[in-house]
Amino acid sequence: MKSTFQPLALIVGLALLVGLRLVANYDPIAEFIQSRLPTHQSAPSTPSDPRLEQLNKQINSLKSALDFKSNHTGRLIGLNILNKTTASFRLSLKIDGGKEVGIKPDQAVIHNGLMIGVIGFVEANSATVLLVGDPEVKIAVNVNGADGLVEAKAGGKVVTNLNQVEFSPGQTVITSGLGGLYPPGLVIGQLGANLPTEFFSEYVLEQDFSVGEISFVQVLVL
Secondary structure, eight states: OHHHHHHHHHHHHHHHHHHHHHHHHOOHHHHHHHHHSOOOOOOOOOOOOHHHHHHHHHHHHHHHHHHHHHHSOSEEEEEEEEEEEOSTTOOEEEESOOGGGTOOTTOEEEETTEEEEEEEEEOSSOEEEEEBTBTTOOEEEEETTEEEEEEEETTEEEEEEEOSSOOOTTOEEEEOOTTSSSOTTOEEEEEEEEEOOSSSEEEEEEOSOOGGGOOEEEEEEO
């Protein structure tokens, strides 16, 4: 009796397992819910969250700082902007770090991998950044092997004193290192429109950033 019962129980058990598998594959509740779901539509557009946009900008800025650090020597100190001055041809920022964190005059100021200015007056816990385009800022640069100078002219930023050779808009402008104030190879911007001059090639300097959108910068400490 015992030996006959075990095979029978085994057969019944297998049948139950097969039945459960079939039931599991057919879920009437899931099918009902699926039949009531609306057809696929594109998600309605919603207004962008300014906080999210700001966070994305900060993430991109940090990525640019990492890329910059991998290609240059020195230490980058990240600092926040306290206020901005863009009136009367003065282009400056005030940052929340000074002598106590190693900030000194003439250090290069970086934003998104771009040199946008230099350190001017320094206090204990703050400093002034003079942006490229401020009348006090003159930076020795190089474009495709030709030395020149970035300075303010007629209320704008120009690359001047370049040799009379052919240049193309979009060519990269980097620091040359001449004068020893700033290390060579820092990207400042690109050549824009050509400006007619008698003795040298002169171009508008284009920089891909907006002063109004800057919330923090990095200072290059060598």
